[in-house]
Amino acid sequence: MTESTQPLVDAFKEKAALVAAQVSEAADLKEALHRVVQICEEKAPCELLAPEPGTKSGPLSENKLPTRAQRIIAAPGLSAEDFAVLEKACEAKGFLCIRGGLRNYLAGFDVGLAWADFAVAASGTCAVPTTDEEVRLATMICESSVLLLRKSAIKPDLASIAQRLREMQTTDNPEYTTFITGPSRTADIERVLAIGVHGPLELHVILLEG
Amino acid sequence: MHNAPKNLSSYHKALHESLENAFLRKALDKFAVDYRASRANIFKDVPERELIAQIAAAKDRSCKRMDELFQQFKKEAEKRGAKVHFAQTAAEANEIIARIAQENKVKKIIKSKSMTAEETLLNHRLEQDGLDVTETDLGEWIIQIRNEPPSHMVMPAIHLSRDEVAEDFSRATKEKHGNDIGKLVKVARRELRRKFIEADMGISGANFAIAETGTIAIVTNEGNGRLVSTLPKVHVALIGIDKLTPTLEEALTALLVLPRNATSQRLTSYVTWIGGATAVTGAEDGKKEVHFVFLDNGRSGLAKDPLFSQVLRCVRCGACANVCPVYRLVGGHKMGYIYIGAIGIILSYFFFGRDKARVLAQNCVGCGACSDICAGGIDLPRLICEIRARLNDEEGVSTEISLLSSVMKSRTLFHTLLKFAKFAQRPLTGGTPFIRHLPQMFSGEHGFKALPALAPASFRERWETIRPNVPNPQRRVALFAGCAQDFIYPEQLVAAVRLLAAHNVDVDFPLEQSCCGLPLEAMGQRAVAADLARQNAKAFDSVRYDAILTLCASCASHIRHAYPSILGTDSDAFRARSFSEKTTDFSSFVHDVLGLDAGHFVNKGQKVCYHASCHLCRGLGVRDAPRALIRASAEYVPAAEEELCCGFGGSYSVKFPEISAQLLDKKLEHYAAAGASRLVVDCPGCVMQLRGGATKKGMTLTVTHLAELLAENIK
Ligand code: SF4
Numbered sequence: 001m002t003e004s005t006q007p008l009v010d011a012f013k014e015k016a017a018l019v020a021a022q023v024s025e026a027a028d029l030k031e032a033l034h035r036v037v038q039i040c041e042e043k044a045p046c047e048l049l050a051p052e053p054g055t056k057s058g059p060l061s062e063n064k065l066p067t068r069a070q071r072i073i074a075a076p077g078l079s080a081e082d083f084a085v086l087e088k089a090c091e092a093k094g095f096l097c098i099r100g101g102l103r104n105y106l107a108g109f110d111v112g113l114a115w116a117d118f119a120v121a122a123s124g125t126c127a128v129p130t131t132d133e134e135v136r137l138a139t140m141i142c143e144s145s146v147l148l149l150r151k152s153a154i155k156p157d158l159a160s161i162a163q164r165l166r167e168m169q170t171t172d173n174p175e176y177t178t179f180i181t182g183p184s185r186t187a188d189i190e191r192v193l194a195i196g197v198h199g200p201l202e203l204h205v206i207l208l209e210g
Numbered sequence: 211m212h213n214a215p216k217n218l219s220s221y222h223k224a225l226h227e228s229l230e231n232a233f234l235r236k237a238l239d240k241f242a243v244d245y246r247a248s249r250a251n252i253f254k255d256v257p258e259r260e261l262i263a264q265i266a267a268a269k270d271r272s273c274k275r276m277d278e279l280f281q282q283f284k285k286e287a288e289k290r291g292a293k294v295h296f297a298q299t300a301a302e303a304n305e306i307i308a309r310i311a312q313e314n315k316v317k318k319i320i321k322s323k324s325m326t327a328e329e330t331l332l333n334h335r336l337e338q339d340g341l342d343v344t345e346t347d348l349g350e351w352i353i354q355i356r357n358e359p360p361s362h363m364v365m366p367a368i369h370l371s372r373d374e375v376a377e378d379f380s381r382a383t384k385e386k387h388g389n390d391i392g393k394l395v396k397v398a399r400r401e402l403r404r405k406f407i408e409a410d411m412g413i414s415g416a417n418f419a420i421a422e423t424g425t426i427a428i429v430t431n432e433g434n435g436r437l438v439s440t441l442p443k444v445h446v447a448l449i450g451i452d453k454l455t456p457t458l459e460e461a462l463t464a465l466l467v468l469p470r471n472a473t474s475q476r477l478t479s480y481v482t483w484i485g486g487a488t489a490v491t492g493a494e495d496g497k498k499e500v501h502f503v504f505l506d507n508g509r510s511g512l513a514k515d516p517l518f519s520q521v522l523r524c525v526r527c528g529a530c531a532n533v534c535p536v537y538r539l540v541g542g543h544k545m546g547y548i549y550i551g552a553i554g555i556i557l558s559y560f561f562f563g564r565d566k567a568r569v570l571a572q573n574c575v576g577c578g579a580c581s582d583i584c585a586g587g588i589d590l591p592r593l594i595c596e597i598r599a600r601l602n603d604e605e606g607v608s609t610e611i612s613l614l615s616s617v618m619k620s621r622t623l624f625h626t627l628l629k630f631a632k633f634a635q636r637p638l639t640g641g642t643p644f645i646r647h648l649p650q651m652f653s654g655e656h657g658f659k660a661l662p663a664l665a666p667a668s669f670r671e672r673w674e675t676i677r678p679n680v681p682n683p684q685r686r687v688a689l690f691a692g693c694a695q696d697f698i699y700p701e702q703l704v705a706a707v708r709l710l711a712a713h714n715v716d717v718d719f720p721l722e723q724s725c726c727g728l729p730l731e732a733m734g735q736r737a738v739a740a741d742l743a744r745q746n747a748k749a750f751d752s753v754r755y756d757a758i759l760t761l762c763a764s765c766a767s768h769i770r771h772a773y774p775s776i777l778g779t780d781s782d783a784f785r786a787r788s789f790s791e792k793t794t795d796f797s798s799f800v801h802d803v804l805g806l807d808a809g810h811f812v813n814k815g816q817k818v819c820y821h822a823s824c825h826l827c828r829g830l831g832v833r834d835a836p837r838a839l840i841r842a843s844a845e846y847v848p849a850a851e852e853e854l855c856c857g858f859g860g861s862y863s864v865k866f867p868e869i870s871a872q873l874l875d876k877k878l879e880h881y882a883a884a885g886a887s888r889l890v891v892d893c894p895g896c897v898m899q900l901r902g903g904a905t906k907k908g909m910t911l912t913v914t915h916l917a918e919l920l921a922e923n924i925k
Binding site for chain 2: 015018019047049050063065100101102103106107108120122123124125131133134136137140158159161162165166169170172173174175176177178179180181182183184185186187188189190191192194196197198199200
């Protein structure tokens, strides 16, 4: 890591923590993928928010909803090679690891993994290219959203990412980008903060060198 | 389900209902205090004023070229497969969207929050076609279940308690739910996920529409905006043409303020940028239908209005409600029509017509708390006054107001009347110095505060006898008295004259001066207000003085801010400008110019609290000088919410005594808690309100003008 990235990394971590994002570092992608499996293993079983015929369900959740018996990690944005590594680690735990067909699991799945293209230190924000609908679903329908982010991709503020965002939005193709700052939240009832309305209940960001 | 008050008496009744709603009162009270603190905190890491000025300037530029931006947006968005529509009216927008639904054989629709869709009453129209429409923003869903309008633009259900929500959810899901908020949120998560899965069309609003990229941005926290725009095959975004912005940069700048102002966040959980129709895995043909429907509905007309075009700077952050002392008491259902808060009052006039705005436009105390924090730097109270003026022009005024206006036009008539009023009041005051006075002597009931009598001799009558003799003056000032001090509290001016003379300042008092005109302006009597401004500018030969000094914060702020524009096109505009520029408030002059500090006073250690008059702290941005002067001459005891409006607001306290009384109560509660023996103020109107309230309540608190404290302690 170069000296110049450290202040941005620190600022990003601080601001992300303020919005209940959990930031950690990994030496390499392999370690990061193992962290993903671990996150999946440690979380409570995924609630099935809608009927999903043919799916085996486990005990009722604390909200009295059926839960998924087999845990699922969705990682549509990974390269074939990286996916293979993750899939293998999942197999060892008995988790299902998927790259596509996420619409079959709209009742909810455990972990969604995606790459952030860049991040904004001033607000602890990750920018995720979500033009691919599968990647979008991976970050929306999961209970734990995990984002991978290269340290060098952390920029100081919104002004400094304008050009990059413009490039993403002016290709010849339709485009959909999501800025993510912490997990889904609401304060619509008595202004009491509640995490996890329609989106993820947790947000993890794993920082990678480079 | 949307209601606007029809007349003042039904409005008063509705206000009373809100004032008696204990939950609402407590919730909004807490919100007001929490919001101010969290907002201040979250703005620490950005240059607030600079950003607001940038947003205002950028919005002003964009709204001059909305047509061009629309064409550019359309071209760019259509390149990427989106369909772009333009609707002149609300009805047209609704028809376009209903047609899209029909063409796509839509049955079930999910929506994320859109104030624009509230504006067009879109749900209503879609339901006519038998469509099943579900709001998915938690707050919007709650009020949809209750069939109520939103009471806040950002937190639509802020008026409801967890118990009420639990009951509503129990009814809607036909199963019993407790009042645990976390659990209730999970009920919504489950219920609405099913709706998301079933829906065949999603409708959203948009916070920005970027012309250079043909992209819209949706700012949300819950994540429903993403689901609405992703899961169904069809996505429609309804967008006011004021959301168009030339480049990404303007949107990114506004994003530094919008979430901070709305919910005290650096950024919301999600900002979704949608540029065109991305492939959809759920549809057989893999094709997404994306429609961007732009709505004019009066916006392009507004853009051409030299004063009101600033309304289009609004980013719908809702903050003008958050800081409004009236909203805090009565809630959003009584403080707007569809759009809520100060901006709601204004938009009701432009989007929904005079009928909806007539009564609402009266309910602004003019404290300026909203314009102080507005993300677009909109001069909201001034625009509300202007709407009153337009309503008066369009509909005529009450006899009471026209009587007052004709009296005020002539200084001699006004001042003669006051003289007679002084005699007439004698039998009524029962020997105490309290009674109703002008300009309120022409109207209304007050029970909540003791009202002052007119002074036995006005300041102008006493002037020749107290005029100081300063042989070698260091400075020369002229006093602008304002009605309240001239006729009710001349002792405040006498104190100031004593202090000034003691510090080698020569004082003059031009007798041709009259009312500053603010009360008339507030009643929408523009022509008389301009007349008065003209008279005053003429009465003062401003080149002769170092400063024109006023002890009334309201007069000072009005002369400084409104005179140049009121008299802008007059032949003697120059005179008005120089009069306005020379006008200074008392504290700033004494502290900043004369440099009086602890060395100039005997400090007996009296415990003194301070009330920061709206027109001084926000109107003129004067905050430190008065407090420094208190510290120099007494022991300053800070109190809670010093900058909160006392509820006087000139004629406001006559028109809405029930609200004025509650505002006053809150202030007095804070001062009682602070435990000082004296309260000083920089404005006679606030003295009247606060002293009247303290007397009525039998408090031992002495309320005076700051000048009196200082004069008593001259070394
Ligand atoms: S008028 Fe200003 S404060 Fe009110 S909602 Fe609009 S931007 Fe926010």
